[in-house]
Amino acid sequence: MKAFSNFHPVVIFIYFIAVFSVSMFIQNPVYLFISMTGSFLFLCVLNTIKTTIISFLKYIPFTVLITILNPLFSHNGATPLFFINDNAFTLEALIYGSVLALMILCVIFWFKCFNIIFNSEKILFLFGKISPKISLIFSMALHFIPNFSKYFNEVLSVQKKMKSNSKLKLYINCFSAVITHSFETSVDTADSMSARGHSTGKVTNFGRFRFKTNDFILLISIITLIILTYIAIVADNTKVVYYPVIIFSNSGISAFISYISFAVLCFLPGIYEIKEDLKWKYSISKI
Amino acid sequence: MKKHISLIIICLSFIMTFCSCSIKSTEGYYKTEETKSTYTVNVKVDCITALSSLPEKLKSGNYIPENGIIIDTAVEYENGDTPFTVLTKAAKKDKIQIDYNGEGTSVYLRGISNLYEFDCGNLSGWMVCVNGKFADVGANCINVKPNDTVEWRYTCNLGSDIGNSYSGE
Numbered sequence: 001m002k003a004f005s006n007f008h009p010v011v012i013f014i015y016f017i018a019v020f021s022v023s024m025f026i027q028n029p030v031y032l033f034i035s036m037t038g039s040f041l042f043l044c045v046l047n048t049i050k051t052t053i054i055s056f057l058k059y060i061p062f063t064v065l066i067t068i069l070n071p072l073f074s075h076n077g078a079t080p081l082f083f084i085n086d087n088a089f090t091l092e093a094l095i096y097g098s099v100l101a102l103m104i105l106c107v108i109f110w111f112k113c114f115n116i117i118f119n120s121e122k123i124l125f126l127f128g129k130i131s132p133k134i135s136l137i138f139s140m141a142l143h144f145i146p147n148f149s150k151y152f153n154e155v156l157s158v159q160k161k162m163k164s165n166s167k168l169k170l171y172i173n174c175f176s177a178v179i180t181h182s183f184e185t186s187v188d189t190a191d192s193m194s195a196r197g198h199s200t201g202k203v204t205n206f207g208r209f210r211f212k213t214n215d216f217i218l219l220i221s222i223i224t225l226i227i228l229t230y231i232a233i234v235a236d237n238t239k240v241v242y243y244p245v246i247i248f249s250n251s252g253i254s255a256f257i258s259y260i261s262f263a264v265l266c267f268l269p270g271i272y273e274i275k276e277d278l279k280w281k282y283s284i285s286k287i
Numbered sequence: 288m289k290k291h292i293s294l295i296i297i298c299l300s301f302i303m304t305f306c307s308c309s310i311k312s313t314e315g316y317y318k319t320e321e322t323k324s325t326y327t328v329n330v331k332v333d334c335i336t337a338l339s340s341l342p343e344k345l346k347s348g349n350y351i352p353e354n355g356i357i358i359d360t361a362v363e364y365e366n367g368d369t370p371f372t373v374l375t376k377a378a379k380k381d382k383i384q385i386d387y388n389g390e391g392t393s394v395y396l397r398g399i400s401n402l403y404e405f406d407c408g409n410l411s412g413w414m415v416c417v418n419g420k421f422a423d424v425g426a427n428c429i430n431v432k433p434n435d436t437v438e439w440r441y442t443c444n445l446g447s448d449i450g451n452s453y454s455g456e
């Protein structure tokens with residue numbers, strides 16, 4: 001189902017860097033909206049539509065909170081809506097807050113996609129040559145958290161069936177059991193690693209990734225798209241000034257090209273997944 | 288029932304904070320009150336030093352006048368007025384935006400008429416002097432007397448360009 005993760009890790013990593021560099025640092029609502037829809041589509045394809053919408057709804061109070069908190073602390077802006085304790089609550093600060101909230105939501109959603117696509121094997125492959133030990137520790141640490149929560153849920157489901165006085169006590173019991181278990185497994189892991197000759201020689205790693213023609217095509221298209229996006233950004237054609245009045249400069253065709261190319265970049269993985277999905281279903285029905 | 292109690296407490300705390308805030312509409316805030324006092328205090332706000340290096344955002348719009356004097360007015364004196372309260376009164380009177388942090392004696396003024404600290408370099412910001420003498424305490428810590436002149440001046444170089452150079456300790 002995850003066709004996009006079959007690409008070479010370097011290409012996927014560059015793709016995410018390109019998307020993050022725009023959605024993290026460019027405070028332009030058009031880019032953020034494109035980025036948000038792109039990540040939403042990608043997550044819908046990776047998970048199911050229902051879980052994506054539920055996770056989106058979960059973040060709505062959070063975004064509302066950021067939107068309201070910004071004008072409470074920043075009184076900059078030319079159009080005051082009303083005054084709280086003689087401090088202006090301005091329209092500009094409210095809009096800036098909503099843009100910030102959208103930006104944070106964007107980054108969270110892209111990281112959700114990143115987590116699904118980029119597993120520990122890819123991390124080991126990418127950074128294994130630079131520093132094998134750190135990447136090994138990193139991937140083990142990343143592996144630890146989902147393992148911990150999975151085991152915790154298993155223990156909890158058993159404990160719930162037994163009699164318990166209070167909910168708090170139940171959770172504390174489960175937690176201590178899981179902690180003990182993870183200590184034990186870590187000792188086991190260490191033993192197992194030393195038995196297999198860890199730290200006797202140089203650490204090498206094995207990756208089953210080959211750089212294919214498809215990867216090359218994707219890499220070239222990512223680079224051209226991100227350059228096209230950045231031409232307008234560097235030339236300040238898509239700059240938005242929020243204070244004291246909002247100035248939204250969308251000058252000329254370069255801004256338009258920039259928006260279009262960024263939209264293509266953001267929707268690329270989602271559309272690719274859908275295409276591969278349809279291909280799979282079509283080939284099944286033929287048989 | 289326990290759940291309901293925590294919910295009620297949260298709601299109550301929200302209502303309390305909401306009630307403790309005074310919310311005014313824009314017209315209500317800028318409405319001038321009738322004069323009760325016979326004494327006045329002169330308030331001047333200028334940013335002459337910032338004119339040569341005005342930030343891009345302030346070049347359009349009528350936030351900074353060409354001569355650099357934003358406020359030049361007299362406001363009524365009340366007992367216990369400080370340079371800061373005098374400025375808020377003058378800003379209310381002239382409908383000028385001000386932005387500050389903090390409460391009481393720790394008030395810090397960040398911007399007047401959308402000209403903020405750090406807008407003209409790392410050493411820029413607002414300074415206050417009463418009768419030509421710069422205060423070395425916060426703007427809400429000293430009292431002004433009737434007929435005083437309170438000047439808020441913008442500096443681009445930590446005070447040395449407006450005659451209040453910073454001499455270390």
